[in-house]
Ligand SMILES: Cc1cc2nc3c(=O)[nH]c(=O)nc-3n(C[C@H](O)[C@H](O)[C@H](O)COP(=O)(O)OP(=O)(O)OC[C@H]3O[C@@H](n4cnc5c(N)ncnc54)[C@H](O)[C@@H]3O)c2cc1C
């Protein structure tokens with residue numbers, strides 16, 4: 001529903017990554033007063049590369065992590081740059097910078113800095129400020145002018161600062177806290193164990209026998225990098241009979257890369273035993289087993305919970321029905337074209353806060369959530385993949401809530417062609433492709449010419 005009301009709210013956005021930046025931009029556009037609290041010294045979130053991981057627990061088990069970014073030095077983006085940009089700020093090729101179609105991580109960070117400066121967002125951000133507590137000011141009153149207490153600590157200052165806001169937007173990302181498997185013998189294994197969260201460069205693994213657990217993006221990328229320096233790389237996957245053509249080609253090309261089934265158990269002195277009974281004597285186990293949603297600062301009196309990586313209850317992965325719109329989450333969904341989706345979430349949230357739009361009644365939102373869970377369960381999707389969307393139509397339907405434009409056809413097609421290419425040509429898809437015709441057509445679209453550069 002749309003109305004003419006325009007109420008200005010005092011809003012705290014937590015995080016200055018791709019989600020928090022666009023949230024701040026949309027909130028200000030809507031007339032709200034905005035403070036962004038960011039624990040790091042600059043914008044960019046995951047894309048603010050951090051080579052210093054020595055202080056971090058190698059398995060990332062602490063409640064608050066020292067390191068936020070899990071990006072490693074050689075990382076290049078996984079989808080072509082042209083599909084990544086926010087709707088009004090294309091990710092253009094710039095002379096003197098990394099001009100590749102799938103550039104390295106620094107180029108995406110520079111894009112986010114450009115976005116920040118272009119829209120003058122920096123003045124809203126308080127850097128080096130970590131949020132340690134968010135809770136309701138007066139729990140009894142909730143639903144009725146609900147306000148939020150936010151406690152934060154600036155680096156180098158011991159004192160906690162306490163502030164009160166009309167609304168809080170959580171945009172803290174979810175690719176930092178390791179999701180670790182429970183493998184028998186993990187706690188007593190005597191050699192090196194770490195998670196991809198702290199992997200940066202291959203050199204420390206020179207001449208080692210490394211077991212990599214998890215055969216998704218991180219596991220494959222890091223395996224391909226380690227074969228050049230390690231003595232042996234053993235990649236352990238849940239589905240040994242179901243690997244891509246691309247990965248299968250990579251394995252047959254390298255005589256020190258081996259594919260294995262899941263690990264059964266670990267023997268204290270160094271052996272890793274797989275479920276088929278085979279084993280290796282390993283120096284290091286590198287868990288590339290993904291990440292978990294955690295909000296260590298958030299106290300909603302149990303209203304919002306994380307259960308096996310299902311964050312809920314959240315209407316449309318964004319709004320907790322009983323606390324929205326004064327509490328919202330931007331950036332929860334995975335496996336979609338991120339930046340424009342975050343933008344659509346941000347617009348909806350900002351317009352709900354100003355009273356321009358309204359959410360459906362609470363019971364309808366709760367029913368949506370129940371139906372969504374039911375459909376995921378019926379499709380056999382594990383709970384921990386609740387927020388994996390992989391559906392362009394969902395993004396379009398989501399955008400309809402706030403009149404946000406549907407994904408352009410070229411964005412969808414270029415995304416799909418990169419996925420197909422990666423599946424078949426895992427080692428080369430970032431440098432060689434066959435969708436040039438589609439790309440040239442796309443580059444003529446208003447998205448790329450709107451800034452007139
Ligand atoms: C290895 C890796 C590779 C990836 N590759 C791609 C890719 O190629 N393409 C792609 O689209 N996506 C990729 N992603 C996903 C990536 O996370 C998103 O692109 C994007 O960064 C998500 O933005 P976000 O703002 O939601 O979260 P983040 O980028 O994680 O930003 C969250 C921000 O919140 C801050 N924060 C967290 N907690 C607090 C707190 N308590 N107080 C204050 N500040 C806080 C953090 O410091 C950070 O700045 C990758 C992720 C990883 C880990």
Ligand SMILES: NC(=O)c1ccc[n+]([C@@H]2O[C@H](COP(=O)([O-])OP(=O)(O)OC[C@H]3O[C@@H](n4cnc5c(N)ncnc54)[C@H](OP(=O)(O)O)[C@@H]3O)[C@@H](O)[C@H]2O)c1
Pocket residue numbers: 075076077078175181196213214215216217218219221236237238262263288289290291334
């Ligand atoms: N730009 C890039 O080049 C790049 C590189 C790396 C990562 N990324 C991005 O970063 C995000 C995280 O990727 P990720 O690869 O780190 O995590 P991920 O996509 O969550 O994958 C983790 C994998 O580990 C598997 N796994 C879990 N426990 C296991 C076990 N005991 N044995 C074997 N396998 C196990 C999981 O299987 P189940 O799901 O069945 O549990 C899953 O396949 C993604 O968005 C990805 O696109 C991008």
